[in-house]
Amino acid sequence: MSGVARGMPHRVAVLVRDGVLPMELGIVHQLFGHARSAGGDRLYEVVSCGVAAGPVRTDADFQVEVRSGLEALEGAGTVLVPASHEVDxxxxxxxxxxxxxxAAHRRGARVASICTGxxxxxxAGxxxxxxxxxxxxxxDRFTAMFPSVELDPAVLYADEGGVLTSAGEAAGIDLCLHMIRRDHGAAVAGDVARRTVVPPHREGGQAQFIARPVAAPREASTGPARAWALERLEEPVTLAQLAARASMSVRTFTRRFRQxxxxxxxxxLTAQRVQRARQLLEETDLPVERVAERSGFGTAASLRAHLQAAVGVPPSAYRATFRGPAPDAGRPAD
Structure with a gap:
């Protein structure tokens, strides 16, 4: 859960260096800039800075002008470093x-990177x-240069609390949405995703490179089975049912699903149920037991275990953070 203060915009400093990828710079401003409270207030202030104020080359045929140097990091709650392949x-x-x-991290700032950032x-250690x-x-180059870092070359992003890293440009979108979700909940992150027309949630542990994101012509896809499951998260959906919806054997379905x-x-399926539970905790006053049933976990104990694993807190604490005390707050703590 985030320590972002309520009632004032959280400053995000984007550190721009020569050779920066424009898309990575743009998505930070786009995503954090769209985040709004229920009352319409901006939740983040996004500023770009460089080693010094002035023009910064991109890896395209234009420059960007930054108004601040590294001093902008001093007042930032989050510092984000996009890639600059020519130096990284x-x-x-x-x-x-x-x-x-x-120094920013020692002061308590959250530090994150996109791609080779x-x-x-x-x-920086x-x-x-x-x-x-x-x-x-x-x-391979990263591992050779920094053998003491536990690099996972497959995942979209890694969240180590105050330090977060992500893969390529699209994974930077996932990382920004993950931080917004961690700061302000699934409803705010979902609204930002809708405005930007991107998927609202991809787990950080999902593979970077999916061998076959779309089925080849005349080959069956698992997409319709996923859509069917999303409409029935509260039901005990089985692998056999999913495979039958796709008219595949369980073995073929499992292989193609992963692809x-x-x-x-x-x-x-667990990730989708956690997402549904988070939305219900934020957007409704349903008791935790009903949230567990509606999201497909069945029992409050199962919901507690899965939510704790996903976000680090039980349902009552999650709801209190993003919605306020629930009507069942007087019950024994979950």
């Missing part, structure tokens, strides 16, 4: 950036002994 994989420890990132976080993600094409979704059917 060669000498990320050079210059003042790693020291500035380490993870090289800079590692050079922020990933020592931690799990990390970066683009799969850069994984298309990047995770097993069981992992995917």
């Amino acid at each position: 994989e060669r000498c990320p420890g050079a210059g003042p950036v790693p020291a500035a990132l380490a 993870a090289f800079v976080l590692a050079a 922020l990933l020592e002994g931690r799990r990390a993600a970066t683009h799969w094409l850069s994984a 298309e979704a990047g995770v097993s059917p069981a992992v995917w």
